[in-house]
Amino acid sequence: MSPAVRAGRARAQLTLKEPPASVGARPGGTIARLNLQFNPSTLSLSKSTEWRRTPSRTAAESALPEFVGSGPRRLSLDVFLDATARHDDSVEQAVDTLMKACVPTPASLGRKKPASPWVRFEWGSARTTSFDGVLSSLSVSYTLFDVDGKPLRATCSLSIEEASVDPPGQNPTSGSRTARSTHTVVAGDSLALLAWREYGDATAWRAIAEANGIDDPMALAPGTELVVPGARDAWDEEDA
Template sequence: MASLEPMKITGYTDEDFQNKFSGDPYAFMINPDTIKMQKSIEYNEQQAPATSSASQKYKSTPSDKLTFEMVIDCTGVVDSKRIDMNKEITALETIIYTYNGKIHRPNFVKIQWGQNITFNGVLESIDVSYTLFKPDGSPLRAKISLSFSQYISPKTVTMQDAPESPDLTHIVTVSEGMSLPQLCLQTWNDDSLYIQVAEFNGLNKFRNLNGISKLIFPPVNTAN
């Protein structure tokens, strides 16, 4: 009979999850009974004139959330070699919570369980409740509530958001001979937005862009 594979948390020192934090991943003593994955979408409510109810305009998609509870049992019943509660808590916190001076922030973390659960994120909160003690007050068992927020690097977010979207800010290199309408067509597939770009950059010319190397293409209102 195959042994039960433990959930593991691995620390990383880069936002692309390529460079592992020194030391071994933290392996759970007891796997969670329940894992909660939360996805959400945020909207701005807008009510048009002469309408009876508001419509919802897309605002953003927040990061996915992963929450669960884990148990650390240092009675020796679960694992006779892991009976030091302070050592267990320190090992866990070093990976997910403690400030890492080399990267000037806590580690990025990857939570893995089997082949189907892999979550790249950062810790949002950790709550520790001690539930069993030795006669001298030393804790033997702890219930830990963990909440993680998915982390995606800014580079990946830009790729996923489709850079041609007029809802995003772009820095556009001006090619020789290109007019502002042509640049709008190239960037957004819409040459009618050049007036808004010109106003944002303080331009009084649309055709001859000589002497200009880069322009900021701000989020624009496609209805105008």
């Protein structure tokens, strides 16, 4: 494979985000991001359904099953870490990042609603394996050590269970008033420009400012994650 092809290869990454502050809300800002050194060789995706049967004494065959519900998607993968090519380094920093996904965040503890971060695996244009979830299991196997016992290689096996759900009334025709999204600020962004993109009305920027507690709409730092209210919420803010 040529260097040009290798340079353009999509790299997988794991993103840890602040858990939602309330039921049905979107996850908050980014806590940590782990760019994987090596793309996974295998991804295991599973989904379950639940059925209920009512036994019948007189039925010659089993009763027809009744659909109860659909279970969450579960993504399982192995993350390989290697620090042998870097001096005075260890794989423990990356392992610590993954471990953060297993404990409540300080912000959630402050709200007295302990919750671990939400996790999202992303790899290029893949869609079926990219969803908001929580880390349901994590195991780490250290396979190589420096002379002082410092871990240099590790394989982390993890499972991400889907946690994203549509709030009540969030189908395309529901007209929900609480639909929200997020936007990461880039150079040249402004609230008016964002409002134009989202609502087709640049004057609706005040709704975005209100949702994010912004006093100075001109002071937007690149990399900041903004909560963008749904269109109907924006109109309510304008009419208030």
